[in-house]
Structures are given as structure tokens and as C-alpha cells.
Amino acid sequence: MSQIDPRIEESWKEALSEEFNAPYFSELKKFLVDEKRKHQVYPPGPMIFNAFNHTPLEKVKVVLLGQDPYHGPGQAQGLCFSVPDGIRQPPSLQNIFKEIANDTGTPPPPSGDLTRWARQGVLLLNATLTVRARTPGSHQGKGWEQFTDAAIKVVSETRNNIVFLLWGRYAQNKAALIDTSKHLVLKAAHPSPFSAHNGFFGCKHFSKTNEWLKNHGLKEIEW
Numbered sequence: 001m002s003q004i005d006p007r008i009e010e011s012w013k014e015a016l017s018e019e020f021n022a023p024y025f026s027e028l029k030k031f032l033v034d035e036k037r038k039h040q041v042y043p044p045g046p047m048i049f050n051a052f053n054h055t056p057l058e059k060v061k062v063v064l065l066g067q068d069p070y071h072g073p074g075q076a077q078g079l080c081f082s083v084p085d086g087i088r089q090p091p092s093l094q095n096i097f098k099e100i101a102n103d104t105g106t107p108p109p110p111s112g113d114l115t116r117w118a119r120q121g122v123l124l125l126n127a128t129l130t131v132r133a134r135t136p137g138s139h140q141g142k143g144w145e146q147f148t149d150a151a152i153k154v155v156s157e158t159r160n161n162i163v164f165l166l167w168g169r170y171a172q173n174k175a176a177l178i179d180t181s182k183h184l185v186l187k188a189a190h191p192s193p194f195s196a197h198n199g200f201f202g203c204k205h206f207s208k209t210n211e212w213l214k215n216h217g218l219k220e221i222e223w
Contacts, residue, residue, distance in 0.1 A: 008049040011057040015154045019147050028143035032130060040133035042069050043076035050078025051125045052151075054118035060155055061121035061218055062163045062209055065171040068140070069131045076131070079124035081191075082114035095191040095200065100223045103204045120221050125151065127170070152177045161216040163209045167191060167200060184212045 006013060006020050019025055035041055043050070066080025070090060075083045081093050089097070089112040097108035118124055127148050132138035152174055155162055162183045166172045168190030175185055186208060189199035210220035 006049065007046070007053075009053045009056050012049075012052040012151070015057055015158070016147070016150060019150050022146075024143045024146055028147070031139075031142050035130075035132065035139070039135075041139075042071060042131050042133060043078045047076070047078035048129050051080070051118065051123055054079070054115060055121060055123045057154065057158070059121050060123045060159060060162060061213060062165065062221060063123045063125060063152065063155055064117075064165045065152075065167070065174055066124070066126040067168075067170050068128050068136055069126055071131045071134055071136050071138075073133070077113075077115075078129070079114050079118055080126045082117075082124060083112040085111045085113045087112060091193045092191045092196075095193065095196045099191070099201055099203065100206050102201070103206045104210075104223055106223050117221065117223070120219075122221060123155070127174075149174070149177055156183060161212070161218065163212050165205055165209070168195065184209075 008016075013020075032041070064080060069076035069078070069080075070083065074087050075090070077084050081090075081096060083089060083093065093112050094108070100106050101108055114122075114124055125148055128137075128139050128142075128144040129148070130139045130144065156178045160182050164175075164178055164183060164185045166175060166185060166187045171190075172187050175187070178185055186203070186205045188203035188205060189195040191200045206221075206223050213220050
């Protein structure tokens with residue numbers, strides 16, 4: 001079961017210990033072991049908890065919610081919307097960089113690797129942490145959502161002044177997990193080419209995030 005062994009950063013391991021010991025997580029383990037025996041699964045095992053490993057709980061300043069990992073070869077790296085250096089940027093990520101450029105003046109970078117965001121305190125969390133190759137949505141409803149919902153609740157309950165970026169209807173449904181009396185929730189359309197022109201472009205979430213962080217004495221994100 002090494003591919004889903006919770007080799008996860010210590011603060012998250014402690015905060016989510018009840019989830020790892022819950023019956024649903026045992027079933028999720030069994031599913032993943034069987035799935036990996038039959039199919040290619042993304043991201044690679046050591047990268048499944050990358051969002052947590054790069055952004056310890058006490059370092060979180062922003063939570064960006066995605067839905068599924070990328071399902072193409074070499075794309076998924078355990079960080080929502082991110083692809084490793086040298087991998088072609090998917091359309092949604094290209095649109096994210098376009099909005100950053102229009103919002104903040106920062107030109108689109110050559111690399112789609114968002115690890116630099118994660119290290120600054122942006123939790124790049126997909127609701128589902130694994131996927132079968134070339135089969136989007138294939139690991140939904142198997143237990144990951146319960147686990148990542150618990151992570152969102154932990155951030156909401158134990159931290160203050162976090163910015164939650166909820167793009168698209170799926171992410172916006174997670175707003176019910178967030179205490180809006182102490183956190184900033186920003187909603188917009190998904191950056192997918194199918195919806196970006198319906199409210200993602202022009203949302204200015206990146207400057208709004210930094211304005212919030214600055215106003216609360218926190219270091220701004222270098223997008």
C-alpha cells in the first residue's frame with residue numbers, strides 16, 4: 001500500500017489523524033491498491049499529498065480548490081492546476097496566468113509549476129487526490145472528498161484570516177465548510193476555456209488576495 005501511505009507533513013498528519021484511522025480511509029486504500037494493480041494512476045504515489053507537504057498547516061495563507069488531478073502523462077504533481085516544469089500548460093492554467101497578468105501586471109511564466117506558490121502558503125488542494133489515466137472523475141466518490149473536506153474544515157477552524165479561492169460551481173459548494181466571519185471567500189467562474197469569459201477573467205482575485213493579506217499583516221503572494 002506504499003502508494004497511499006500517509007507520508008504527509010507532520011502538522012497535517014496530526015490534524016487529520018482521525019481521517020487516516022476512519023473506516024472510509026481503509027476502503028479508499030483498498031480501492032487505490034486494486035486500481036493501481038489494473039491501471040495507471042496519477043499522480044505518482046509520493047506526490048499524492050504534495051499540497052500538504054509543501055504547505056504545512058501553520059503556513060497556510062490561501063486555499064485554492066480544484067476538483068481532479070490532471071489525467072494525462074506527466075501532468076499531475078499533487079498540486080491543483082499545476083504541472084511540472086517542461087510540461088505544456090493546460091488551458092485552465094494558461095487562463096490563470098492571463099488573469100494574473102491583467103490583474104497584477106506579472107507576465108505569464110514559462111513554467112506551469114506552481115510549487116513556488118505552495119511554498120509561499122497557497123494550499124493547492126484538489127477535492128480528489130488521485131485519478132485513473134485518461135479518465136477524468138474516475139476516483140470521485142471513493143472517499144477522497146471526505147478527506148479533503150476535513151482538511152478545509154481544519155484550516156477554517158484552526159486558522160484566521162485565510163483567503164479561499166473558489167472557482168466554478170464545484171469549488172463554490174465547499175463554501176459551506178468555511179467560517180466566513182473570519183476568512184475571505186472569493187468566488188468566480190472556473191478558468192476553463194468553457195467558462196473563463198463568464199466571470200473568471202476580470203475577477204481580480206490575485207490582487208484582492210494580496211490586499212487582504214497586507215491588511216492583516218501578512219506577506220503578500222508573489223504570483
